[in-house]
Amino acid sequence: MTKRDYLGNFELIVMLALMRLREDAYGVPISREIEERIGRVVALASVYATLERLESKGLVSSELGEPTPERGGRAKKYFHITAKGLREVRQTRQALTKLWKRLPQLEGGVT
C-alpha cells in the first residue's frame, strides 16, 4: 500500500466529524465539531478543500439543501460518508492502533 492510500491527519479528523454529525454534516457544524472536540480553530475553506478531496476519492458524497434566509439565501451542502469512506476510516484506525501498540513508552499513558 502506498502512502497516498492512507487518510491524512486532517482528512481523518473531518471524516470522524462527519460520522459524529450524521445527517447534519455541512460546513458550519463540521468546523464547530472540530473546534469543540479537539480545540483546533479551522478555516471553513480548509474544511471544504478537504471535503472536496475526499469526495474526489469517493470517500464522501454531497448533496445541496434548500436555500435559507439566515444564510443570505444560500443553500447548505450536506456531506455523507460513503461505504468506501467508512472502510478507509476503519483501516486507518487499525493501522494507527498497531503503530501505537508498538511504542512501549506510550503504553502506560506517559507521553
Add this chain to the structure above:
Amino acid sequence: MKSLEPPSGPTWLLNRFGHRNDTLTGDLIEEYNQGRSVAWYWGQVLVAIVADFGKEVRVHKVLALRAIAVGWAALYVLLRVVENPWWPFYYRKLLPRGLNPSPIWWQYYYLYPALLIPCIFAGASGWLVGRCHRAHREAMVLIYLVSVQLWLFCQGGGFRLMEDVLGNRRFLPYLLSWVANFIFISIAILLGGLWGASRKRAILSN
C-alpha cells in the same frame, strides 16, 4: 443577533475570486450571524481566496507559467516600444521649464502624467493575461500579479529601499514613492486582468 448582511467588501472578494462561493459564503454568513467578528469574517475570506488560488495554480501549472510568460512579454514589449522613448521626451519637455524630474514623484504634480504610463501598461498586460486565460482568469491574473510584485520587491528596489530606510530615515520618501508605485501597478494589473470578467461563471460553478 447581528444583521443578516455581513461586510460587503470580503463578500465581494469571495464572489469574485472564490470558486465555492455560494456554499462557503452561506456558511460564513451563518457563522457571522451567530456572533463571529468582522475580523474573523475577513480572515476566513482571505484564507478561502488563497486556498482557491493555490489549488488553481497547482492544478494548472502549465497555464500558470504561460500566464506569467504572456504578461511579462506584453509588459516588456510595451515598455521597450513606448515607455523607453517616452521618458526622455517627457524630461526634455520639463527641463526647459525649470521642472526637475525627481524620483519622489508624488511631491511634484507635473510628474503625475508620467507615472500613468507604467500603470496603463501594467493594466494592458493584465488584460492580455485575462483574455488569454478566460476559464481561469482570476487565478492566472493573480499569479502574474504575484510575479510582478516579486520582481518589484527584489529587482525593483523595494528590498534595498527598506534596508536603506532602516539605516537612514531620509530615504523614507523614496520608500513611500516605491510603495505607491507598487500599489498602483498592482491595482492596474488587477483592474486590467478582471476587466469584463463575468461574475456568473463563479456563481454558476456552484
